[in-house]
Amino acid sequence: MELKPLIIDLDDLAPVENRKWHDPSGYQGLYAFHKYWGKKPHELLAFIIERMSSRGEVVVDPFVGSGTAAREALLLGRRFIGCDINPVAIELTKLLSSPPNAREIEDNFDIVTNYAKARIMETYRTISPPNTASHFLWEGNTIKQVWHTTNGRKITKLEPTAHDLNLSKKFEGYKSSLISSPQFFTNTRINAGPDLNLNDLFTDRAIHNIDLLLEAIQTLPLEQQKILMLCLTAASGQMSKMVFAVTNRGKRRGETSSKVEVGSWVIGYWRPPTRFEVNVWNCFSRRVEKLISALATADPLTGTQIANNCNSVISGNHSVFVGCMDCRELLANLPHNSIDLIITDPPHSDRIPYLELSAMWNSLLSRDVNYKEEIVVSNAKERGKVLTNYTADIQEVINKMALVLKPSGIIVFLFNARSSTDWAALQPFIAPEDSTIPKTLHYIGSFPAQYSAGSVIQDNREGGLKYDYALVFSRNSEKMLTKEYRATLSEIPGWSKQAPSIVSSAGTTA
Template structure:
């Protein structure tokens, strides 16, 4: 086949796919089929994330099925849905798809950026062209930093602590890897970067926290090799030439791939292929959670990591319509201008006080569950790459970093204040849906104050199964496998109960009645 004819055929296929995805989205505007996604049955059998929602790692993503069902059945078109702990921001897009106004608040700069990314996606063509331009400008420089003595480009470096064990490259005639002994050339190449200082990356703030293996004197240089940081800076130089939604998408491509660029990529050894057998083959792992830097780990070619994520995002963008959604960044602007969306960075305890009374129809939120996940501390690597400053003092969380003084008592006090404001801002027929779970009774103590101090009434709860398997949940001893969705409103009526009592596992009992004191 003539090469030009082959390229032309590929172009026609690409155009066909774009038309198909566009027509598909006109029929199916949300993540899953509407008929299936908003049924009671789907809540008990959530699907895993895909497409744009699976592009970036973020901890604590909740299944879309229960969110959609509750939004559709607890609110009407143009009602305001509020999430004071925005997290990954998936709910903002779902609320918009269902024709609701949405207000989201989070202290984490990354959460704000990821939400704005979901709401204002660039076109697939613009994104593809941007990646192509970045590649033209940086690939030769990045390849040179990983160049081998024979001119080939390395893909992986296997380290044991600070000692280089192996260098991997691709076989020119196949996709198989070639494993090489490190040469003096390789070692000198690495040494040439030892004095490198970052240019586009924020210093960052880290705390002594054994739960996530963070150290107080840790810096970004502990998480990446200096060669990796040199190459990340090259990519950031190019990203910073863009602006708006396209720049944000490129930045999040970098943060999404940063885990695989880091020193936290485990080398997997002794994986058994069959019973009673172990393999001596070394495989490439991935960064999951926390800041563990294993002795045996990989350094991976930065461009390969970036381009792999870019390819995934491009495919996801082909499935999306790129119609930017107007967002306001303050409570006052959201209300004054009757905006569709308000995405606000700040402390929810402070921001909720700015919301007019009886103006929110549904509060649906997944607050930090005691000390299960220190979201801001874990996001610091991403915020450094985004050059965003984190306000750790205002975060509502229990942290094992003692210097932060984020105790359980302070967390409970903050949560009681959040819930008090929630009662005030809800409409008479509004709902509060709280995604929560904890293993000790003390963590649930804010619960009793809701009915005692506010006018909210506890209706009941239903279990919320996770939509995807979690390495942390599956492997941490005693880890919880699900959350509860706790439902409150201002008055218990049969009409309100009918929305929830057909959900599998629904109970009017309090879920913590069997939980022991800690």
């Protein structure tokens, strides 16, 4: 097949200097609604999509994650196809691709409020003084303080009364009838083991109250349940035993304070000995209110119809398809030579075990999880997710990407890892043009992809990764790109036609 030069309408491209993608802000609006591991800044993804594709073209992300690429592609007038093996990721992507209107959420929240709020609040009732507890400070298995708020702001901290202790004991041994049992593996990096269960992650009272929320949500029509279920998963970390107590603030400055503050769940399943039990209703309602606030202004994607299959997007009948599946299944279903841009941020070797970290969320959603087909390196030895398998899997995926890409298409692959061995999967595709390795794709160059401001996944330690690489590939060699397009690439801050230095020491065997 004759390869044609890559041609993009430069009038569609906004000047690079007008973009803030290389100095992204923190997550805001819908992007701040739900935690997800390793989210990329929307500014970065919007820049890539706008620069590497044109309106009406098809963008694919086979590792869609939190759905940022889907939303940005649709906002920029592209069609979008995506998938992820993680069920909660697909629900988040559908939310971002076709948000509900705020009034609909408010109406459904009113129904849940009438059903569950009073019953949940009763489980936190105090009598000296009469109030409703907002927080309980635990040390080990003992409640040390009971907090409640006055006028919504002033916090009163009291020692627990006999009533408080007895009320907590009332729920001892409670087992959920509505939450699926999560599956965990032996992974000390995330404080998980095969015996870990719901009652390890939540107090028995919290599980009881989550069940009340689930009962209430399940009274709604099925489609309307999904949004409030995501509000529940978004709030679940603060409902858990993983909310640490912040103590000794100012210690590094020699100004140690005895004040105890409420921390937050960050990552993994560490249950600190000094921790908070937070009022379940308060956690849930705040998350609902956050979503309503994010949608207070009419969203341009509200009402977007999500297709049932990818061919409906290829044919132009729909603008978006997202499915929960192995990315190799999606790529196998796409016609050859049909995709204009593939932009993706796959698991970076062993940096983030996505499915293991999402086990609590998927349990609340009662979703089955396909751990077997996940492409990742995991410290959980019983999973058999080792580097050699990961390398072969990533190379298989990239080769499938090349098949569905148009001759003029582009792949932008976001990646980084500390070890050269973790780069082995990409080395054959980044090898110099005079290499004897057969080429299905040509490496064009790369530029640094910064993390969002304040990202909890960012490693600020000495030697930690400060950014990812946006690796650009094409079925055409760099020489076949138009002069104008090569010029636009060279304007990108940090653009380099050279391979990242760490790649040169990576192995070449697949």
